[in-house]
Amino acid sequence: GERAVPSITAGAPPLRRGRRPNKTELRWLAMIGADRSVKKAVFEGVTLRLADGVRYTPDVFVEYSDGALGLDEVKGAFIRPDAITKLRVAVSQYPGFRWRLAQWKGSRWHVRGCE
Numbered sequence: 004g005e006r007a008v009p010s011i012t013a014g015a016p017p018l019r020r021g022r023r024p025n026k027t028e029l030r031w032l033a034m035i036g037a038d039r040s041v042k043k044a045v046f047e048g049v050t051l052r053l054a055d056g057v058r059y060t061p062d063v064f065v066e067y068s069d070g071a072l073g074l075d076e077v078k079g080a081f082i083r084p085d086a087i088t089k090l091r092v093a094v095s096q097y098p099g100f101r102w103r104l105a106q107w108k109g110s111r112w113h114v115r116g117c118e
Contacts, residue, residue: 022047027107028062031077034112035065042066049074051093059093065101073101076117080108090117 024032024046035041048064065073074097076090094102094117102117 027079028077030107031105032063040068042068051097053092053096059089071101073103075103075105078106082106094118
């Protein structure tokens with residue numbers, strides 16, 4: 004059957020109230036804001052429920068001009084192993100999103116899709 008798309012609102016979800024983007028996240032938001040294929044980007048706009056009640060909030064919810072929905076995880080030079088594990092679980096449970104891992108390393112972005 005058809006699944007309902009959650010309504011998306013600007014701002015942080017209830018469990019993360021008040022958190023603001025860090026410098027790396029702001030840098031990513033500025034870059035994708037200039038991307039014509041991006042219609043809308045919302046910092047921490049979606050929270051997903053994973054197994055055992057674990058919640059995961061990707062850094063950026065993206066609505067693309069072609070109608071696709073994406074979720075971006077933004078990291079600095081060092082990525083903790085548990086962050087990668089959580090991302091992999093989320094990607095496997097929610098394959099309908101365009102997933103990207105954006106890492107700021109060596110003064111440039113390293114971006115890869117996640118499957």
